[in-house]
Amino acid sequence: MKSENRTISTGATGLAGATGLAGVASPVSVSTDAPDGGGSGSSTFVATPDQVAASQCPQEQPVFSVRDLSVYYGKNLALKGVTMDIRPRCITAIIGPSGCGKSTLIRCFNRMNELIPGARVEGEILYHGENIYGPGIDPVMVRRHIGMVFQKPNPFPKSIYENVAFGARINGYKGDMDELVERSLRRAALWDEVKNQLKKSALDLSGGQQQRLCIARAIAVEPDVILMDEPASALDPIATVRIEDLMQELKQDYSIVIVTHNMQQAARVSDETAFLYTEVDEETAARWGILVEFGPTSRIFTKPKDKRTEDYVSGRFG
Amino acid sequence: MLISLGVVITLVPVAMILYQITSKGLGTMSWEFLTSSMPLSFRREGGGFLNALVGTAIMVGLATVVSVPLGVLAAVYLVEYGQRNWLARLIRFFSDVMTGVPSVFVGLFVYTALVIEFGFGALMGAASLAIIMMPIIVRSTEEMLKLVPGELKDASYGLGAAKWQTITKVVLPSAAPGIATGVMLAVARAAGETAPLILTALGSYQLTAKLWDQPISALTLAIFDGARNPFAAGQARAWAGALELLIIVLVFTIVARVVASRSRLKR
Numbered sequence: 001m002k003s004e005n006r007t008i009s010t011g012a013t014g015l016a017g018a019t020g021l022a023g024v025a026s027p028v029s030v031s032t033d034a035p036d037g038g039g040s041g042s043s044t045f046v047a048t049p050d051q052v053a054a055s056q057c058p059q060e061q062p063v064f065s066v067r068d069l070s071v072y073y074g075k076n077l078a079l080k081g082v083t084m085d086i087r088p089r090c091i092t093a094i095i096g097p098s099g100c101g102k103s104t105l106i107r108c109f110n111r112m113n114e115l116i117p118g119a120r121v122e123g124e125i126l127y128h129g130e131n132i133y134g135p136g137i138d139p140v141m142v143r144r145h146i147g148m149v150f151q152k153p154n155p156f157p158k159s160i161y162e163n164v165a166f167g168a169r170i171n172g173y174k175g176d177m178d179e180l181v182e183r184s185l186r187r188a189a190l191w192d193e194v195k196n197q198l199k200k201s202a203l204d205l206s207g208g209q210q211q212r213l214c215i216a217r218a219i220a221v222e223p224d225v226i227l228m229d230e231p232a233s234a235l236d237p238i239a240t241v242r243i244e245d246l247m248q249e250l251k252q253d254y255s256i257v258i259v260t261h262n263m264q265q266a267a268r269v270s271d272e273t274a275f276l277y278t279e280v281d282e283e284t285a286a287r288w289g290i291l292v293e294f295g296p297t298s299r300i301f302t303k304p305k306d307k308r309t310e311d312y313v314s315g316r317f318g
Numbered sequence: 319m320l321i322s323l324g325v326v327i328t329l330v331p332v333a334m335i336l337y338q339i340t341s342k343g344l345g346t347m348s349w350e351f352l353t354s355s356m357p358l359s360f361r362r363e364g365g366g367f368l369n370a371l372v373g374t375a376i377m378v379g380l381a382t383v384v385s386v387p388l389g390v391l392a393a394v395y396l397v398e399y400g401q402r403n404w405l406a407r408l409i410r411f412f413s414d415v416m417t418g419v420p421s422v423f424v425g426l427f428v429y430t431a432l433v434i435e436f437g438f439g440a441l442m443g444a445a446s447l448a449i450i451m452m453p454i455i456v457r458s459t460e461e462m463l464k465l466v467p468g469e470l471k472d473a474s475y476g477l478g479a480a481k482w483q484t485i486t487k488v489v490l491p492s493a494a495p496g497i498a499t500g501v502m503l504a505v506a507r508a509a510g511e512t513a514p515l516i517l518t519a520l521g522s523y524q525l526t527a528k529l530w531d532q533p534i535s536a537l538t539l540a541i542f543d544g545a546r547n548p549f550a551a552g553q554a555r556a557w558a559g560a561l562e563l564l565i566i567v568l569v570f571t572i573v574a575r576v577v578a579s580r581s582r583l584k585r
Contacts, residue, residue, distance in 0.1 A: 115475060117401070144478030154469035157492055167477035170487065214473070221477055 057090035057271045057296070061128070063225055063255045064109060069123035071104050071113060077288040078104050081123070084274055084294045086225070091247060091256045093270035093297065095263060097312070100276040101289025102259040103151075106227050109257060110146040111139040144171060147218030151230040153210035155202035155217070160185075160194050163202045163213055167221035180220055188216035189246050208239025215246065219254075226250065228258040232265065244269050263313060266297065273300040275309045336564075343561030346554040352562070355525040356540065360552035367559045369525040370540035373440065374563075376527060377519060377536060378508050380444035381451055386501055389455030390490075396456070397463040398485055409456070416453035424449050425514030433518055439530035443519030450511060451504040458500025462493040495577050502574035506567045512538035537563045 062085035071079040079101040086092050086109075094102045104113065111132060113119045124131040132142050144167075155163050164181045173180065181198070185191040190212040194205070202213055211231060218226055228247070232240040247256055247269055260266050266273055274294040280287050293300060293309045304310040351366035392409060400406025428446040436442065466489050474484040490497075515521075520533035521543060528534070537559055544556030 110476065112472065112476065115472070140478055140480045143476060148472075148476035150469060150472060150476070152469055154467070154473045156470060156473065156488060166474075166487070167479075170477065170479045170483045217473075217477065 057087040060088050062086055062126075063088045063128065064257075065126040065129075066108075067124045067126065069105075069108060069121065069125060071101070071108060072118075072120040072122070073116065074118040077286065079108075079276075079289045080279070082276075082291045084291060086255060086257060087272065088255045089251055089253070090272060091251050091258060091270045092272045092274065093266035094257065094259045094274045094276060095261075095266045095312075096276035096289070096292075097278060098261075099287070099289075100278045102276055103229055104289065105274075105276065106229050106257055106259045109225070109227055110143045110148055112143070112148065114139055144221060145223055146225045146227060147221055147223035148227045148229070149211070149214050149218055149231045152234050153207055153214055155205070155210050155213050157201065157203055159199045160202050160205070160213060161198040164216050164220050167217060171221060184216040184220040185213075187219050187250070188212045189242065189249070190216055206239070208235050208242060211235060211239070211243060212246065215243075215250075219250075223254070225255045225257065228256065230259050230261060233261055240265070263301075263315075267301050270297045273297040275300060275304075275306075275312060277308050277312070339557065339560045339564055342554075342557040343559075343564075346558035347561055351555070351558050356523045356535075356555070358523055360544070360547045360549045363551040363554075365555070367535075367537060367540050367555065367562060369522065370535040370537045370559065371562070372525060372527060373443075373519065373522075373534040373536040374509055374538070374566075376440050376529070376534070377443040377447055377515070378505055380440070380529075381447035381508055382501070382505055384444070385448040385451040385455055385504070389452050389504075390459050390497060392452075392456045393459035393463055394485060394490075396460050398481070398489070410460075413453040413456045416449070417457065420513075421446075421450055421511055422513035422517070425517035428514065429517040437531055438518065438520040438533040440519060440528065440534045441530050443515050443534065443536065446514035446518045447508040447511060450514065451508050454504040454507060455500055458503065459493070459497050462496030462500065463489060465496065466492045495580065499574040499578040502570045502577070506570040506574075509570070510538060510563065510567055512536075512542055515539050516542070537566075 064086035066082050066084045066086075069079065069082040070077065082105060094105055096102050107113045108121060108125060109132075113121065121133055124133055126132075127142070127145070131137070156166060158166070161181055164184050165177050168177065168180055182191060182195075185194065190209060193209060194200075194213075202210065205213060211234075215226070215231075232243045235243065244265065247258070250256060251271075258266075258270065272295065275292045276289045277292045278287050279290050293304060293306045300309060301313050304313060348366075350364065352371075353368055354364075354366045355369040356367065357363075357365040392413075396406050396409060400409070424446050428442055428449070432442050432445060470488050470492060471484055474488040479487065515536050515538060519536055519539065521539035522533045522535045524535075526532055526534055541556045541559040541563065544552040544559065547553070
């Protein structure tokens with residue numbers, strides 16, 4: 001991993017470069033988690049005590065520091081006052097009932113929200129100490145560092161090869177493209193299934209394969225963080241397990257943020273969990289999302305501090 | 319019952335036109351007709367519409383070369399940049415109006431704007447055809463661009479593509495078959511235009527590829543000319559010319575439909 005890639009602005013902003021390097025240069029790579037521990041067929045989604053120790057995140061400089069983030073769509077407040085840290089090489093899950101702003105929040109991390117007309121963000125998100133909403137920051141550069149995988153597998157109507165090569169091509173990649181495509185597909189655990197049909201249309205793949213292709217496509221740009229917006233919600237259980245296993249693999253190199261509807265999934269895969277909930281203004285009936293609780297997944301699922309979190313994770317609503 | 323009656327009533331005129339043109343045109347249609355130009359007198363038999371075919375090809379070709387890039391760019395502006403702003407509304411409004419304007423007015427416009435100054439010629443004819451094709455291309459391309467799934471654009475943006483990269487590498491390629499369909503329908507429409515060409519290309523008996531300073535023929539002009547003269551030989555050539563034009567337009571329309579259905583299957 002090249003650490004000089006980590007700063008967003010290509011200019012001489014030394015500050016961001018320094019903190020960015022500090023965050024990454026630490027050689028600690030804690031990956032003692034047990035991927036199958038949580039998912040071993042147990043019907044309860046409450047984490048077992050041995051997971052508590054296993055899923056501690058490396059206490060390094062956070063990749064993202066969200067500071068009092070609010071999002072508006074036009075005049076409507078969608079998300080209010082979120083403050084949280086995303087740790088490196090760690091899976092952070094965002095859970096909560098429908099409409100609580102999970103997707104809105106994750107789309108803030110790579111400034112995808114701006115593509116929606118009327119969307120506006122207040123507060124800041126520090127990426128290795130640099131505010132990605134700061135003046136002079138190009139959202140295109142942000143997105144080259146922070147990859148995204150979407151809810152519905154969305155490969156381009158091109159060949160498998162071209163899908164993976166797309167990001168590298170637009171970034172003016174000069175290296176060996178064949179090698180990059182193979183490496184990315186291997187990393188996404190798809191190589192063995194498609195190595196003989198790289199020229200075939202990506203749309204001929206199954207849904208699960210398409211989603212892994214989308215992950216390979218995101219990896220090929222060599223991002224620092226991978227955002228996943230309900231990556232498995234359109235997939236069958238077997239494909240879902242493959243994606244979850246893959247996430248455990250990937251977190252050795254990448255920081256992963258995942259939005260999920262599925263609490264079992266959050267409990268199985270994530271190290272830290274953010275619980276979002278909808279607040280309603282009694283007078284105007286306006287609704288917006290707030291961050292209720294954020295912490296290690298094991299604690300959120302076993303000893304939640306907030307009553308609403310407890311109700312949600314114990315399945316009383318949502 | 320009522321529906322089948324409607325179908326029959328609609329199809330009868332179409333079938334009659336096809337039958338008439340085929341039966342009357344087939345007699346004169348020959349290799350000679352396709353490969354030689356008009357005799358200098360209508361009375362004489364033989365000869366053909368090669369000069370008209372060349373004129374149509376030149377003018378429709380030029381009009382396509384001009385109107386496709388402009389029309390596609392305008393559509394890209396409408397969908398990706400303008401959306402609902404005043405300029406986009408204005409372009410949409412005028413495109414709609416332009417598709418409804420009788421084509422003879424377009425001819426009159428080019429006549430006053432260009433022909434009076436520069437004389438009749440292929441360029442003037444092409445200009446009038448381009449004006450007719452443009453709104454068709456703008457609106458059909460706009461519809462096709464709107465059909466490009468937002469997820470594909472999201473994927474492109476998510477990989478760090480700039481807006482122009484997303485448009486050139488994802489949006490336009492995905493919409494290309496649909497855009498091609500619209501273009502071919504516009505070409506078919508232009509190939510069948512007569513009125514604006516009377517006022518801009520004028521028509522000619524000579525085979526020419528000159529772009530200006532010389533009137534040029536077109537299939538529609540030659541058909542019009544042949545049909546309104548009193549001599550049997552000229553009228554026969556007009557029928558054969560009508561058959562020729564019919565086949566050309568039909569081929570373009572069918573190719574357009576095939577391309578469109580292919581691309582739909584792909585999604």
